[in-house]
Amino acid sequence: MISPEQLKAAPKVLLHDHLDGGLRPETVLELAGEIGHPLPRASAPELGAWFVESADSGSLERYLETFEHTVAVMQTAEAIKRVASECVQDLAADGVVYAEVRYAPEQHLTRGLTLEQVVDAVREGFEHGMAVAERPIVARQLLTAMRHKARSMEIAELAVAYRDAGVVGFDIAGAEAGYPPTRHLDAFEYLQRENAHFTIHAGEAFGLPSIWQAIQWCGADRLGHGVRIIDDIETDGDKAELGRLAAYVRDRRIPLEMCPSSNLQTGAAASIAEHPIGLLAKLRFRVTVNTDNRLMSGTSMSRELTLLAEAFDYGLEDFRWFAINAMKSAFIPFDERLAIINNVIKPWYAEADLSH
Ligand SMILES: O=c1[nH]cnc2c1ncn2[C@H]1C[C@H](O)[C@@H](CO)O1
Numbered sequence: 001m002i003s004p005e006q007l008k009a010a011p012k013v014l015l016h017d018h019l020d021g022g023l024r025p026e027t028v029l030e031l032a033g034e035i036g037h038p039l040p041r042a043s044a045p046e047l048g049a050w051f052v053e054s055a056d057s058g059s060l061e062r063y064l065e066t067f068e069h070t071v072a073v074m075q076t077a078e079a080i081k082r083v084a085s086e087c088v089q090d091l092a093a094d095g096v097v098y099a100e101v102r103y104a105p106e107q108h109l110t111r112g113l114t115l116e117q118v119v120d121a122v123r124e125g126f127e128h129g130m131a132v133a134e135r136p137i138v139a140r141q142l143l144t145a146m147r148h149k150a151r152s153m154e155i156a157e158l159a160v161a162y163r164d165a166g167v168v169g170f171d172i173a174g175a176e177a178g179y180p181p182t183r184h185l186d187a188f189e190y191l192q193r194e195n196a197h198f199t200i201h202a203g204e205a206f207g208l209p210s211i212w213q214a215i216q217w218c219g220a221d222r223l224g225h226g227v228r229i230i231d232d233i234e235t236d237g238d239k240a241e242l243g244r245l246a247a248y249v250r251d252r253r254i255p256l257e258m259c260p261s262s263n264l265q266t267g268a269a270a271s272i273a274e275h276p277i278g279l280l281a282k283l284r285f286r287v288t289v290n291t292d293n294r295l296m297s298g299t300s301m302s303r304e305l306t307l308l309a310e311a312f313d314y315g316l317e318d319f320r321w322f323a324i325n326a327m328k329s330a331f332i333p334f335d336e337r338l339a340i341i342n343n344v345i346k347p348w349y350a351e352a353d354l355s356h
């Protein structure tokens with residue numbers, strides 16, 4: 001078994017983490033106090049526990065209700081900068097060397113900020129976080145549009161406008177059932193014409209049709225979660241038969257941004273041991289491991305990997321594979337991806353004793 005220290009030290013790559021799902025409980029308390037926003041608990045440990053318990057609802061819709069409080073305290077440039085900087089510092093302290101962090105700019109306009117001011121605040125926060133972090137980290141933004149709203153085209157244009165200023169891609173999130181990806185087809189077609197990258201939350205609270213649309217209609221580069229791709233795989237003992245969609249996802253090496261703890265909370269998987277990641281990794285899908293919402297799941301990259309190590313007997317060799325898979329799937333330019341793989345990830349694992 002790997003020691004917690006070794007796991008923390010291992011370079012990790014994170015592609016799916018929500019900025020408004022990763023605040024420190026103390027920060028939520030302080031920022032809420034400044035603006036008089038009422039919170040359900042008065043101390044940081046209790047508030048942290050409240051987020052995890054409330055998100056532990058078995059439904060994505062109820063899970064999403066907890067974001068009311070984090071979004072409420074992220075409505076000024078100062079507050080957003082602080083949250084963004086702390087996010088980067090926390091990830092770096094956990095050994096994350098590259099992170100793509102997403103949030104929905106349209107949710108941060110209630111106190112008068114413009115979409116551009118929101119993106120600028122996150123950029124400044126990330127730059128500050130990268131400068132003061134205890135270990136080197138590269139952090140980039142993904143801009144999310146809420147799938148039940150109608151601003152995806154505007155957010156896609158924002159992502160393209162900021163492509164040379166820290167934004168590396170686009171995403172849609174929010175309740176999945178009833179809001180298929182094709183609702184935002186114009187935004188995805190625009191992004192493709194602009195040679196821009198995007199991922200789509202799909203196959204989390206809804207099944208194969210959502211994944212199929214995300215890939216075959218919208219042209220997603222990656223899948224947020226994508227766990228339900230398992231519905232297109234038949235197993236019989238050691239044998240697995242892939243349906244056409246599952247085969248396409250594997251053949252095309254479409255990255256799956258898997259978030260094990262989050263999936264337990266929303267009911268997308270029953271336990272870590274039963275999580276589809278075990279089979280999908282064995283079948284050599286392009287699997288990546290992610291946190292989704294560190295506050296709502298009370299988790300970190302190290303913790304997600306620890307849970308997987310316990311359930312599937314994973315070791316450093318597997319973690320190296322996850323990190324390289326994720327780095328290959330990042331939205332930054334190819335040469336920058338390669339540099340992190342060759343200069344950061346591979347040397348660390350070469351030094352580590354892979355037999356433990
Ligand atoms: O796992 C998720 N599925 C769908 N939507 C999500 C998930 N986690 C967070 N969100 C939503 C709530 C946030 O306010 C929004 C932008 O980060 O994205």
Ligand SMILES: [Zn+2]
Nearest residue numbers: 173201224292
């Ligand atoms: Zn997510």
